[in-house]
Amino acid sequence: MKLRSVRGTHDIFGKEIEKYNKVIKIVSTNAKLSNFKELNTPIFEFSELFSKPLGEQSDVVLKEMYSFQDRNSDLLTLRPEYTTPVIRAAITNNLLNELPLKIFGIGPMFRRERPQKGRYRQFNQINFEILGSDDVISDVELISIANDILNYILPNKKITLNLNSLGTKENLIEFKNKLTKYFDDKKNKLSEESREKIKSNPLRILDSKNENDIIISNSAPSINEFHSNEIKIHYQELKNHLNSLGIKFEENNRLVRGLDYYCSTVFEFKTKDLGSQDTILGGGRYDGLVKLLGGPDISGIGWAAGVERISMLMSEEFNKNKDIHLAVLAEDFKPHLINVIQYLRKNNINYYWNYKYNLKKSFSKANQDNSKFIIIIGNEESEGNFYTVKNLNNSNQVSLKIDQISDYINDQS
Ligand code: HAM
Numbered sequence: 269m270k271l272r273s274v275r276g277t278h279d280i281f282g283k284e285i286e287k288y289n290k291v292i293k294i295v296s297t298n299a300k301l302s303n304f305k306e307l308n309t310p311i312f313e314f315s316e317l318f319s320k321p322l323g324e325q326s327d328v329v330l331k332e333m334y335s336f337q338d339r340n341s342d343l344l345t346l347r348p349e350y351t352t353p354v355i356r357a358a359i360t361n362n363l364l365n366e367l368p369l370k371i372f373g374i375g376p377m378f379r380r381e382r383p384q385k386g387r388y389r390q391f392n393q394i395n396f397e398i399l400g401s402d403d404v405i406s407d408v409e410l411i412s413i414a415n416d417i418l419n420y421i422l423p424n425k426k427i428t429l430n431l432n433s434l435g436t437k438e439n440l441i442e443f444k445n446k447l448t449k450y451f452d453d454k455k456n457k458l459s460e461e462s463r464e465k466i467k468s469n470p471l472r473i474l475d476s477k478n479e480n481d482i483i484i485s486n487s488a489p490s491i492n493e494f495h496s497n498e499i500k501i502h503y504q505e506l507k508n509h510l511n512s513l514g515i516k517f518e519e520n521n522r523l524v525r526g527l528d529y530y531c532s533t534v535f536e537f538k539t540k541d542l543g544s545q546d547t548i549l550g551g552g553r554y555d556g557l558v559k560l561l562g563g564p565d566i567s568g569i570g571w572a573a574g575v576e577r578i579s580m581l582m583s584e585e586f587n588k589n590k591d592i593h594l595a596v597l598a599e600d601f602k603p604h605l606i607n608v609i610q611y612l613r614k615n616n617i618n619y620y621w622n623y624k625y626n627l628k629k630s631f632s633k634a635n636q637d638n639s640k641f642i643i644i645i646g647n648e649e650s651e652g653n654f655y656t657v658k659n660l661n662n663s664n665q666v667s668l669k670i671d672q673i674s675d676y677i678n679d680q681s
Contacts, residue, residue, distance in 0.1 A: 275383055276389025277389055287578075287582045290421075291578055291579065292394075298416065299413075302370070304372040305372070306371075306372055306373060307372075309354060310353070312345060312346050312347065313356065317345075317356055318352055321560055322349070323529075325465075325469040328379060331380065347377055348377055350395040350572060351397060352557075354395070354397055355563065364399065369400055370398050370399075371396075371398075372397070373394075373395045374392065374575070375392060376390050376393075377391055377393050378390050384545065385542070385544075385545060386543060388576060391575070396413060397570035398569050399558060401567065404505045406569055408509045410551065411506075412515060415429065418548065418549065422578070422581050425541060425581050427537050428539070429515065429536075430518055430519075430536045430537075431506075431518065432520050432521055432533075433495060433503040433534070434530055434531050435495045436532065436555075440491075444470055448467060450489060451470055452466050457484055458473070458480065459476065461476070461478070462481045473485060473488075474488065477544070490521045499532060502532060502533070506533060523536060529556075531553055531555055532553040532555060533552050533569065536550040537573075542577060542581065549573035553569045591618045591619070591639065592617060592643060593622075593634035593642045594619060594620070596625050596627075597644075601645045601650055608645065611670050611671070611673065611674075620633075627646070630642070639660060640661055640681070641677060642657075643656070644656040649667075654668060655668055657673060
């Protein structure tokens, strides 16, 4: 058998896992600051949890779910997303007694999509959800957390926040009827893929990347024409708050999202640096979803971001964690080496040693890794019981007693 990984899956190691862990750490810190509680759901659920809420006609349900029959004939699905499992968990664990419930979670999702750059069949998502608040402040809070996290992790990337409001469920039904009629009149000019969606899922035609479809969609009715008064006020308030926070956004009335449960506010953070998989983070309101799943009639809003897509955009700066390299002249100095390693670990200083008693090789590895410092352990050093610490950025070197190393490194960093 030829050993290989399954198409669309990938092993995470080396720089990628360092970036991955960095993202998780920043997200967890942000989540805790805003009082989101972590919740992990199982990797698989009963299939029926997904089919209706995500939309029987959505791509995820029609083509992308990994479903299988258990030995006792239960139909199970590897979770393609986290919002529906988290609502299931909130209902089955009686977490909805005290509202609003603020939840975050991080973990793998599964979709059988065509693999390409930034698109996997197993990928990791960060998720934030607020259940039980229809206050516009929850929209603002979630969007600003997303904005802060992305700005912090990706300070040099051009990321655009796209914003739209899909109106109430009733507004959406009216809009979909108008769209079906509009596209049906022009069906001969639409791509085959879009033609198939006229009756089942006309919203998705607005999302098509086919040039002709885009031209036709540009003159299609806009959802804004169908907004109720309540939605108009909510949407305007949201935009006002974002403006006052200095969060830039672009209104995009063709932004519909790929899952059926959305209404009212929807948003996506996009970049041009990822090729066609240009959405880093997406979310919106899903009022009615909790009720559909058997819970109380409360609203909800949330977002998810792909960890792989964020990692792909992260610069190498986030990886400099081998702060100090060690260079050891000969095996005779093992006791000194062990002392230094022990000391560095106790003082939370990252170190790297290449297990070679060879100064030249250790120096070249330190340069290759862009390390800031190197500690030299050789004849002179061991005789005087001091260590030479060289700053590789400016070539300055000093002789230090072991317990002076930490202060020196911190001063110089
Ligand atoms: P989504 O737009 O389907 O939304 O996915 C959110 C993010 O997950 C995407 O923006 C992307 O970064 C990442 N992602 C999705 N599919 C893949 C893939 N095949 N490979 C790599 N990354 C991917 C949701 O899942 C909603 N549950 C978000 C949400 C939460 N809405 C409300 N609350």
